[in-house]
């Protein structure tokens with residue numbers, strides 16, 4: 001036995017194979033290395049921080065609303081959206097007026113600012129004359145007098161805005177066909193996306209007609225909005241006749257008893273008569289399916305366009321007899337005065353206003369809210 005053990009030991013020595021003790025030492029070194037590595041790169045403190053469960057801010061029995069951040073009201077959103085316009089033009093007017101009496105120097109300063117506001121020159125002059133001669137009523141200041149002046153210019157048109165176009169209820173008689181037109185990039189498709197999302201969320205059945213068959217990817221852009229909103233889209237291949245798509249969309253809306261049918265159209269310059277004729281033809285074709293269609297023909301105006309917006313509105317109105325306007329991008333650096341001039345000169349109301357790219361950034365136009373936000377009057 002002793003001989004066998006001696007022979008094994010001799011054999012191991014000869015072959016230099018590690019003994020059991022060598023193995024144990026190797027394992028111990030390995031374990032030590034692993035522990036050192038782990039502490040170096042993953043200290044215990046961090047591990048706890050990662051796995052720590054944050055304490056709930058409210059107790060289990062708190063109402064659900066407490067867990068959801070309160071949504072901003074539309075008035076606040078509008079006020080914020082018009083912030084740039086206020087800081088560049090209308091807010092300055094407020095700071096000149098203060099509560100003081102108007103003197104000649106102040107009138108000159110006002111005139112200078114008003115001529116940069118995109119109000120037509122006739123309206124600026126009328127307003128200045130008005131401010132010079134006004135006897136302010138009890139509790140009225142100059143700023144609220146400017147608000148009354150602008151309100152008077154827009155009120156008779158604005159009173160015709162049909163709030164059914166934004167607020168759907170079960171008494172609604174559809175399908176109501178809304179045709180959306182405007183120059184390139186004014187915000188037509190985005191507005192349709194926001195609007196159909198809003199209407200659908202109120203339970204309305206909406207069909208959208210993708211009549212911009214001209215611009216590559218226009219249909220896909222609209223389709224993304226429609227899929228997100230869960231509303232039906234009627235479309236055709238790029239290059240198809242837009243008139244046919246409009247016809248099919250209204251027919252579909254009629255067939256499925258939809259509440260709204262919204263028609264997107266390709267952007268075009270108001271100076272291109274052939275393209276304006278195409279819109280007039282598209283409008284006419286829809287009436288073959290529903291005699292009163294389209295019930296609304298709305299022109300989208302990028303608020304930043306300024307005085308040129310009046311020219312656009314005049315030309316589109318001439319070809320299509322507009323029933324309303326949509327002012328988009330009012331969150332940009334628009335001067336906003338053109339809104340007053342266009343409504344007054346065309347006698348066409350603003351129906352919707354957009355102050356950003358989110359769904360929540362569109363609402364029906366409310367004259368009081370708009371003028372308060374423009375002039376910085378807290379309601």
Ligand SMILES: Nc1nc2c(ncn2[C@@H]2O[C@H](COP(=O)(O)OP(=O)(O)OP(=O)(O)O)[C@@H](O)[C@H]2O)c(=O)[nH]1
Pocket residue numbers: 182183184185186187188189190191212215218265266267268300328329330331332354355356357361
């Ligand atoms: N900041 C801001 N951006 C807007 C608003 N409305 C639309 N836009 C942006 O304006 C750009 C053009 O919008 P579209 O909806 O594609 O305009 P369109 O009129 O359909 O354009 P065409 O189909 O090419 O004629 C997009 O980047 C929109 O996100 C708005 O109220 N505020």
Ligand SMILES: [Mg+2]
Pocket residue numbers: 188189190212218264265266267
């Ligand atoms: Mg578009």
